[in-house]
Amino acid sequence: MCSPILVENNVVGVIGLVALSEQQKIQLNNNKENLIKFLNKMSDMLSTKISEMNICEKQNLLIKQIETIINSIDEGIIAIDLDKNILFKNKIIKDILKEEETNLFISKLLQDDIYKDILLGREIKNIQFGIENRNFLVSIKPIVYSNKLQGIIFSLKNMKDINKIIRDMTLINSDTTFDSIIGKSEKFLKAIEIAKKTSRADSTVLILGESGTGKELFARAIHNESKRKKRPFVAVNCAAIPESLLESELFGFEEGAFTGAKKGGKIGKFELAQGGTLFLDEIGDMPLHLQVKLLRVLQEKYIERIGSNRQIEVDIRIIAATHKNLDEMVLKGEFRQDLYYRLNVIPIKIPPLRERRDDIKVLMDYILNKCCLKLNKNIKGFTEDVYEIFLNYHWPGNVRELENIIEYLVNMENGEYITFDKVPEKLKSKKGEDITIFDLKYHEKNLIKEALKKFNSKDEAAKALGIGRATLFRKIKEYGLN
Numbered sequence: 377m378c379s380p381i382l383v384e385n386n387v388v389g390v391i392g393l394v395a396l397s398e399q400q401k402i403q404l405n406n407n408k409e410n411l412i413k414f415l416n417k418m419s420d421m422l423s424t425k426i427s428e429m430n431i432c433e434k435q436n437l438l439i440k441q442i443e444t445i446i447n448s449i450d451e452g453i454i455a456i457d458l459d460k461n462i463l464f465k466n467k468i469i470k471d472i473l474k475e476e477e478t479n480l481f482i483s484k485l486l487q488d489d490i491y492k493d494i495l496l497g498r499e500i501k502n503i504q505f506g507i508e509n510r511n512f513l514v515s516i517k518p519i520v521y522s523n524k525l526q527g528i529i530f531s532l533k534n535m536k537d538i539n540k541i542i543r544d545m546t547l548i549n550s551d552t553t554f555d556s557i558i559g560k561s562e563k564f565l566k567a568i569e570i571a572k573k574t575s576r577a578d579s580t581v582l583i584l585g586e587s588g589t590g591k592e593l594f595a596r597a598i599h600n601e602s603k604r605k606k607r608p609f610v611a612v613n614c615a616a617i618p619e620s621l622l623e624s625e626l627f628g629f630e631e632g633a634f635t636g637a638k639k640g641g642k643i644g645k646f647e648l649a650q651g652g653t654l655f656l657d658e659i660g661d662m663p664l665h666l667q668v669k670l671l672r673v674l675q676e677k678y679i680e681r682i683g684s685n686r687q688i689e690v691d692i693r694i695i696a697a698t699h700k701n702l703d704e705m706v707l708k709g710e711f712r713q714d715l716y717y718r719l720n721v722i723p724i725k726i727p728p729l730r731e732r733r734d735d736i737k738v739l740m741d742y743i744l745n746k747c748c749l750k751l752n753k754n755i756k757g758f759t760e761d762v763y764e765i766f767l768n769y770h771w772p773g774n775v776r777e778l779e780n781i782i783e784y785l786v787n788m789e790n791g792e793y794i795t796f797d798k799v800p801e802k803l804k805s806k807k808g809e810d811i812t813i814f815d816l817k818y819h820e821k822n823l824i825k826e827a828l829k830k831f832n833s834k835d836e837a838a839k840a841l842g843i844g845r846a847t848l849f850r851k852i853k854e855y856g857l858n
């Protein structure tokens with residue numbers, strides 16, 4: 377007689393009793409009912425045991441998998457229970473925090489506010505926290521199970537490593553050298569010559585020029601040919617950041633420095649540029665009280681984060697730029713004279729494009745080549761009349777405007793050469809001046825062009841424009857939009 381051993385409805389074995397003699401057979405038969413019950417119980421016990429072993433095996437595998445995952449994460453992980461006993465640490469933590477520092481780290485971190493947040497089940501993300509002169513970026517997560525807080529998990533990274541990553545990323549543009557600055561006019565070559573000499577020195581540089589003339593390009597090239605090239609190049613546009621935020625952008629702040637200051641504080645651009653170059657674009661827009669602070673950094677070579685009086689030494693080179701007339705601003709009291717002198721150690725003046733027409737053609741060819749590579753097009757050049765038009769335009773937006781127009785043309789052109797008909801109207805107007813916005817016909821033509829592009833049929837386009845079909849056809853003919 378036998379009974380199957382079942383695990384999850386599958387027969388995994390059999391348990392049985394076998395009679396080896398006639399007498400045993402009689403005995404078994406006489407006690408059949410009880411023995412079958414006994415066998416069934418035994419098989420149940422065995423299947424429970426096997427199930428338990430299977431579950432245990434699965435659990436072990438799961439634990440191993442979780443352990444491997446946690447150990448392969450690129451940040452330190454510590455799990456503790458509510459009595460602050462360490463439940464788990466991943467392997468990398470020992471590279472970040474010394475064994476004997478761990479408890480101090482946990483108890484200092486879990487003070488007051490943070491602990492209250494955690495008790496409420498809140499997560500805390502990316503705060504800067506320091507012990508023993510070292511800073512960490514920490515996130516804290518409560519372990520909640522059955523609606524109850526069961527423990528806490530910390531993940532932490534060394535701020536030094538993070539800063540390195542940021543540095544590496546800010547070096548993306550390190551391919552900008554003087555070779556990528558195009559121009560052959562005398563005035564422009566003079567500016568390049570000064571900039572090249574400047575690269576070898578470590579003095580403060582002031583680049584002057586209209587918007588789009590290549591001030592940032594010059595600054596990057598100077599940095600990339602200087603001894604600081606392996607260190608970060610950090611650019612800040614003083615005009616693009618609201619005045620109230622500029623100070624903290626530059627200097628950073630400590631946690632609790634002001635209402636709303638992020639937990640853990642924030643590193644400023646001066647610190648980010650450590651060892652490298654800080655490019656202060658639109659310096660003419662820097663508010664006066666920050667000019668005073670900047671002057672102090674230039675003189676004393678240290679900064680203090682907002683809300684802290686710890687002095688952090690900074691070893692950076694400043695390259696400033698502006699399109700404004702700083703001489704005039706100094707006279708009007710809008711720019712500090714002492715800072716102006718300090719920045720103006722080596723001035724580099726980049727002339728506007730309209731004052732160096734010799735550069736237009738070489739720049740056109742260079743930019744066309746760049747755009748074709750970017751947009752995967754094969755355009756050989758411009759027709760002569762296009763060169764002519766470009767040479768006569770006054771380029772208020774300088775090289776940036778030239779770049780934008782060429783990119784537009786490369787997008788529009790399907791032939792081998794960029795031709796006159798595709799060139800935007802504003803370049804064709806008499807003195808190269810912008811078409812006045814009061815020119816109705818100009819706008820009408822553009823609107824019709826756009827509608828024709830947007831809608832599949834002329835009927836739909838006419839409807840969208842609010843004109844009849846016949847009128848649309850007449851205008852298409854009148855403006856040569858066929």
Ligand SMILES: Nc1ncnc2c1ncn2[C@@H]1O[C@H](COP(=O)(O)OP(=O)(O)OP(=O)(O)O)[C@@H](O)[C@H]1O
Pocket residue numbers: 556557558559585586587588589590591592593594657699775776779
């Ligand atoms: N001489 C040049 N050769 C090649 N490209 C140039 C040259 N001058 C400017 N450019 C290009 O023109 C664009 C504008 O240059 P950049 O941003 O350096 O100007 P900017 O003077 O700093 O402008 P803004 O003052 O508006 O910030 C960039 O894409 C840059 O690569």
